[in-house]
Amino acid sequence: MNEKKFDPKKLQKLNDPQRLMDIPPDYIWEKLHIEKPSVFVEIGAGTAFFSVAFLQKFEPSTLYACDLSEVMINWIKENVSSKYPNIIPVKTEEHTVPLDDEIADLVFMINLHHELEDPSLSIEEAYRILKPGGKIFVVDWKKKDMPEGPPTKIRCLPEKVKEQMVNAGFKDVNIYNELQKHFLVVGKRAIFTHNKTN
Numbered sequence: 001m002n003e004k005k006f007d008p009k010k011l012q013k014l015n016d017p018q019r020l021m022d023i024p025p026d027y028i029w030e031k032l033h034i035e036k037p038s039v040f041v042e043i044g045a046g047t048a049f050f051s052v053a054f055l056q057k058f059e060p061s062t063l064y065a066c067d068l069s070e071v072m073i074n075w076i077k078e079n080v081s082s083k084y085p086n087i088i089p090v091k092t093e094e095h096t097v098p099l100d101d102e103i104a105d106l107v108f109m110i111n112l113h114h115e116l117e118d119p120s121l122s123i124e125e126a127y128r129i130l131k132p133g134g135k136i137f138v139v140d141w142k143k144k145d146m147p148e149g150p151p152t153k154i155r156c157l158p159e160k161v162k163e164q165m166v167n168a169g170f171k172d173v174n175i176y177n178e179l180q181k182h183f184l185v186v187g188k189r190a191i192f193t194h195n196k197t198n
């Protein structure tokens with residue numbers, strides 16, 4: 001198996017409550033400054049663990065939980081969708097999300113970036129599905145040795161994520177390093193874009 005890809009056999013790790021202490025949704029939310037969001041999209045949702053946390057805390061009307069693994073999508077359907085009908089599982093390809101343009105107020109990726117062969121394409125896809133003025137955030141493991149997480153050599157730097165966001169057209173891109181094990185990068189899709197005539 002490609003060492004970058006998460007092994008679905010380890011999916012119970014994805015439901016460890018410790019993850020909410022390592023990556024607190026409230027901490028992220030205070031960096032986003034979003035008012036009354038209606039549609040969230042999580043790319044690389046896994047078991048939808050963080051999708052559920054964000055749905056419960058911030059109450060969007062719809063949350064699309066996207067993953068390229070059929071195992072994960074089926075797990076969400078069997079274990080999450082019945083309890084949380086607002087969470088809609090979506091099967092994706094590596095860099096393609098089958099959702100319409102400009103539908104989301106927030107797109108997020110948690111501990112996914114290091115798994116992607118070309119993460120810049122996923123950032124561009126996030127830009128496409130965000131409404132003008134919508135926000136993106138990426139959380140991933142800091143590139144330093146620690147007992148948890150993927151091999152250090154495949155981890156990415158937040159500066160690289162910021163560069164990918166800027167290249168995709170995102171504005172107001174900021175890096176936050178306060179979390180012990182993870183970095184956070186937040187960006188905003190411009191309200192006015194060059195291909196709009198109004």
